[in-house]
Amino acid sequence: MSKGIRDRVAIIGTGVTQFGEIWEKDEEDLLVESVYEACGEAHVDLREDVEAVWIGTQYNFSGVSGGAFSEPLKCYGKPVTHCENFCATGMDSVKNAAYAVAAGIHDIVLACGVEKILDQGSRGLPDIGTGHPLAVGMSMPALFAICATRTFKEWGWTEEDLARVPVKNHHHGAKHPKAHFRREITLEMALNAPYIAYPLKLYDCCAMSDGAAAVIMTTPERAKDLVGPGNYATIKAIGHAVESLQPFGRPDFTGLSFPANRKASRSAYEQAGIQNPRKELDFGIVHDCFSVNELLSYQDLGLCQPGEAADLVKDGVTAIEGEFPINPDGGLKCFGHPIGATGVRMVVELTRQVLGRAEGYQVKNAKAGFAHNLGGPFTTSMVTIVGTPDWEPGG
């Protein structure tokens, strides 16, 4: 079990670009915008003060190596590490940057992520596979669609149960200025949309979007000097687990629950000292790449019992005005999923919520929340908990 880094690392600056189909800008534009916004908010100078950098990109067309950061920013000479870990790519950048601060190696670090998915030209995420000619591929929607057919069989969930998730998230994202999609949708719209991978339809799936995000982290001591009390959040825990690349061949695969999710969230809760996340935390950001995944994540992350997630949405529990808001920002449903950027953006959203800066989509009295990624064929899961410095578990 990880000792964790509870309250040893502070987030003092955040930056997020507009997310969407950004044909007219490239990864250089997006990185420059998000990094400078984060540095400005943190009152640090990129070239003078930032000691080390972690950058996440999934695809080589968005950038490879530490040069993916140093070249666009023309910021040379720093130790820059390139991270890739499927959909948790961005959050893994945050993790490694935070660990460097907690280890006492660096005082001021930058974690950022970017993806220019649209530059690749495909209708879905490009197939990266294993390069094995007999590897049976799958589109990302197909991966989760398979699970949806099992939930229909086991729990009697329906396409309508799935459709309520994007209706909820679009309701939230409509108020977020940086979201790709800023409009409400109706249940009828969601149910009448074409299939992408049966039984998932258009609105069950997140879009192809470009974007970038960045956070500046430091020690709590330096945070007080740089931005002052009340202007920074602290990391309470980062849980991470990596499982199989070939889950479908496992005789114990159910399609109803993912071991990586359970292990990552349990680790995060233990590090933060949390017994009951739904009672002790105030909100969550879950990886709603597909509607069914938001529901299954509620269960794996301990917000409810297996089979109950559909009712949580139906009963409004996870709406922004509900008992435990999920994806108050609109989630991947409204932001799309530029892989390298997503996890960093989620940490930005956590920080802004607990600092009371989420204007228009603010969760009331938000002191602490979690963000969650699930990447690959249910391979890599991360759960990060961020709160105000004075937040304590048990509350």
Added chain:
Amino acid sequence: MIGIVSYGAYVPMWRMDREEIARAAGTLSARGERAVASWDEDSLSMAVEAGLDCLTGIDPKEIDALYFATVSSPLKEKQASSIIASALDLKENVNTSDVTDSTRAATSAVQAAFNAIKAGSARKVLVVAADSRPVMMGSEFEQIGGDGAAALLIGEGDTTADIENFSTVSDAIPGPWRLETDTFPKMFAAKLDRNHGLLKDVPEAIGGLLKECGLEVKDISRFALYAPDPRGYFNLARDLGIEAMTQVENPLFETVGITGTPHCLLLLVAALEKAETDQRIVCASYGEGSDAILIRTTERVEQAKGKRKGTGFISSKRMLPSYGRFYDFKKAMEAGDARPDGSSVVKYWRDEKWGIRLYGMRCNNCGTLQYPISRCCMICGEKDNHEDVKLARRGKVFAYTHDYLLGPGSIPSDGINPCTRVIVDLEDGCRMWMEMSDNEIAEVKIDMPVELTFRLFRKTGGFPYYGWRARPAR
């Protein structure tokens, strides 16, 4: 005696209505329907299917040689029979050979098999014949042709039917031909080929055979013949003086079409399925000459009935909805993906045992049967402690989806025709993640029975990768 120990056949799932072809191509209809190989099938993959049918209940390691007869090998330089042997899980020192370039190749292969056994250099030889020939839009062959495969296991003792004699005629007649660069066969004049080739060579071969054995036409209960078109069958029956209705095995023109190289063997299989003990059958091919084979059934011909799917594949069928779909299927898999893929041929070669031979592994520590074969167990992590296990080919669907984004073989989809993806639980307990072929969208359900089928997987970088897919149980 040396003879046929087992037989098998394969006819693909799909049929095309000839009326529909005629309407679309602006030609006259030849009536009936023709069998059409799926977009992921070719002569190589269909030969595997016929071989699997023929080897039902037979240990594949007993086979000493495999001969593949075809005029439509997907490979110009590279042996198809070695891939077929691997997919059939034959032993490593099996003698493989492709017998090609003439529709007579099937009987040439049977004769070679017979000779090898007679010479004592082999005990059991598998002959597989298959064709899926390219069709030119609007041509006569587009309608009369059909795709299919047949297999005979030749051996000594325990025969279903004994091979009593052969005769052969070689004839350097122009016939149909295809140069290295031709997609479709050329033909100088069908009439020349029929009157001076087919109707001369086949009667000569059969006449010589009967004369040598002291038999007459009336002593033969069935003739399994090849002719390039229905008219050829009619003329052959007339010239040979045989009863078209009773003595000539139905050429399957109405239901399958003329398959080419495998056709006389396919008709022989149909004849054997109906035959009684101690009946004589003549099987004769045509193509730059003719081979005739005299066969006499044993009492085991009755016991063999119903043990193979054989021509039962003919009634297990689905109609293609349109000429467009037929045309799409026939233009072969243009896998559309020319990305250079330098390492994958090596991976394919390295992983033959699970990829083509269809082996999984059973962990000696926790007992889990799993696919593919790897160093460490996916469940308990045990390292290098497992046995390789040949997997079952039947199972049922555990979960499924219809993927409109990514097509078969990981080629970007057109967004209109989904790729059905399934998790299959095999009868032996192994679980596999597969693509499905030959299915309708609406029929796929959890617990649906399926079979594994050997298909063309993809053509990345121009190399044909074959592997296993799921299909609805037939």
